[in-house]
Amino acid sequence: MTDINKKFLVGVYDDDDVVLSAVGKLKNSGVKIYEVYSPFAIHGMDIAIGHPRTRIGIAAFCFGCTGFLCALLLTTWTMGIDWPMVIGGKDPISLPNYVPVMFELTVLFTAFGMTISFFITNGLGPTVKPLLFDPRCTDNKFVMAIDLSKNKLSEAEIASIVKASGAEEVSIKQL
């Protein structure tokens, strides 16, 4: 983790609607939010915080193209070049017959490539220790973390804004 030895202000919310509107309120008050942790996806949260749009779709498209080209190479090279064979009176390279294999490999490469990229970009892995500001964020609470070093406002000011936005608890956590 790059955020070691940093002071975070942690606000715990009870409701997804409240935390989403709180993000807007905090941003209007000039507070920079580090991240919000929730037990399920809150639509629009990443946009509200201001995270850039994910580019994983582009990666998926590239993996798909790789899969398609690999399949094209595999089928045409084995059937038409390495050991050409006439089967059922068809040309050694008869592309319509290879469509199923090309489709399957395209899907296979896209799915695995994209999911592996997903794990890598999120820093997820079997030995990764989760960065949890409050373990209840995987159960029923919505946890907002604010990096105090990146905010101009004082700790007390931020705490009062967070409280006013509907947080149930406010605490300070040192990482």
Next chain:
Amino acid sequence: MHVTSPVRTPLVTGGKTYADVTEDICKQVEGKPTKEWKVAFGISLAVLAYGTACLFWTWWEGLGVWGLNKTVGWAWDITNFVWWVGIGHAGTLISAILLLFRQKWRTSINRAAEAMTIFAVICAASFILMHMGRPWLAHWALPLPNTFGSLWVNFNSPLVWDVFAISTYFSVSCLFWYVGLVPDLATIRDRAQNKVSKYIYGTLAMGWNGSSKTWARYEYISLILAGLSTPLVLSVHTIVSFDFATSVIPGWHTTIFPPYFVAGAIFSGFAMVQNLMLVTRVVYKLEDYITFEHIEMMNTIITLTGSIVGVAYLTEFFIAWYSGVEYESYAFINRATGPYWWAYWAMMTCNVISPQLFWSRKIRRSITWTFFLSVVVNIGMWFERFVIIVTSLHRDYIPSSWAMFYPTMFDIGDYIFSFGLFFTLFFLFSKYLPVINMAEVKAVIRTSSEKLPKKISGVSKADRLASPAYKKDAE
């Protein structure tokens, strides 16, 4: 942020809070195995042991122990294979196609249905290995460099397409399932009391913490995976049907096969989901999550796909007559009136007539009827594959080669093996992994349900505040 119109019945009843969802689902994973579970698991292990013994003998002696003969070279093996693959279609349909259609009722059943898919495909694959007779040469179906030239596999063959389709389907289904499990595994990790389960679930949860960035990407890749799985699931049974449709056997050589097989697959898959979920819901007390609405929705899909299958049967028959090809006509008349007439009429009754009973709302919402008719549908779908495969083969081109197929105890024993395997895997899943997707269910329950009037949540505010789960939550 899920908004439901007040006129709609809620997807999850009982006025559950987020904490209730976690508690209700995790309870099953965290507790010690119950007596019922141990008994059921023991029975399925015994069945698996018997089946394994039969399978061992099948491989030891060779396929001669089956009832196959020179004329009928495919019978129970391929029937069982197609049957299991068909069952394996419901999970992806529920999680992928219903996700694309924004059908939020899928959230309560998708986890178990996807697990069922994976286990059904494993069972299907076991029949592929069995019917090879020499399973140690199974890798010959893959395009691997070899010492014969290299002599490559034939990419013009539907059987090779099948190898690619089934293995892709299996691996992508596992992936989709696992990605969906990660947030729930993190929930279990954060609640785990002992070190061993914290370590195991922690490793599987991959350090998930539910940050908004992760969730945004998660939603994004779920959508793409659903978009990929939708054509994938349709392609799998299409290609399975090509195994038959591209041959020149009367009764197989028809262009109707792909849509007809896909509809049949969804039909039998939903029936199997019903069977499993109706039991799981009672044993795990999940009546608030898998409500009568869910049961009714699935029964509606069963009626729809059952009707498509019925239309396909009639179309097939009509075209066989209308084509004027006497061999084709004979194949169908022989199905209905020949020595296997009972299998044909079993198929017709179970698949075409029985699902029509679901037009009655009372039957559609009845647990007993749903369970019974789902079993009937699966019996019917097994007979459909048996009818297609055996009745088309047993009348060979030359009448002197005509033959009958009679199963031996090894045909039956190998089928029993697949049941043992399926239920063993399903029981392990239902004990050690959350049977309901907690994260997705939390996203569809009404937020702050304790604030809702009783009319909608089904529970008054006073009852809600008095419930032990709420108190625990408040503490």
